[in-house]
Amino acid sequence: MSSEILPTESGVPRAYRSQLRAQQAVDTRRxxxxxxxxLFATQGYQATTLTAIAREAGVSAETVKSAASKAELLIAAFEVTFSGSEAAESLAETEIGGGVLDLPDEGFLDAVLERITVANSRGHAVWTVLLGAAASDPVVDAALQGILAHRAADLRMLVAELTARGYMTPAADPDATAAALSFLISPEGYQQLVAQSGWSTERYVTWLHRAVRSELIR
Incomplete structure (x- = not known):
């Protein structure tokens, strides 16, 4: 049976109008x-209101309230600023991590660290806010635990990939290496070294490459 697109009284096909509304909804949420x-990055969690978000986004307060709660918006804000995507199960499924596993062995680690640097530079401020909010908001705290669990899984996968590509010896303890990498490449590290200590991005990248390679060849 053919899939007929029926016109409306205005002459605009219903399927087209439905697609348009769906895209408008996606754009509005973005x-x-x-x-x-x-706002979270500049004003913090407590000081940021849904009304202020609506004003900043150029939409009504009701539109913001129907989109998500304040806690949910903080979580989504971190996910989008850090990885470019919401609610992904793995970093490899996000804008920042897409296609990384298809890269050749040569230069693979450099590419991974370059992408992590970009993600940290975009997301470190909101990450700091999220950590603070988790101490008093159970919804944010639950999401934080999920994010940390996904980070741990991503790093175990990265360690396995690095081992398979010859960047580290199979005899190394993969869990210990994943834990060390989690510390080294974390948004907290970027926040402390670049935002707080005033390191340039170039100095941070040089340090990160040296620290990660040192950990991998232990």
């Missing part, structure tokens, strides 16, 4: 999340 990220 604006809300990006506005939330800007």
């Amino acid at each position: 604006r809300i999340v990006e506005a939330s990220a800007r």
Whole structure:
């Protein structure tokens, strides 16, 4: 049976109008999340209101309230600023990590660390806010535990990939290496070295490459 697109009284096909509304909804949510990220990063969690987010996003307060709660917007704000994608199960499924496993062995680690640096530079401020909010908001805390669990799984996968590609010896303890990498490449490290200590991005990248390679060849 053919899939007929029926016209409306105005002459615009229903399927087209439905697709348009869906895309508008996606665009609106993106604006809300990006506005939330800007305000959370500059004003913190407590001081940021849904009304302020609506004003920053250029939408009504009701639109923001129907999109998500304040806690949910903080979580989405971190996910989008850090990885470019919401609610992904793995970093490899996000904008920042997409296609990384298809890269050749030569230069693979450099590419991974370059992407991590970009993600940390974009997401470290909102990550700091999220950590603080988790101490008093159970919804944020539950999401934080999920994010940390996904990070641990991603790093175990990365360690296995690095071993398979010859960057580290199979005899190394993969769990210990994953834990060490989690510390080295964390947004907290970027926050402390670049945002707080005033390191340049170039100095941070040089340090990160040296620290990670040193850990892998132990």
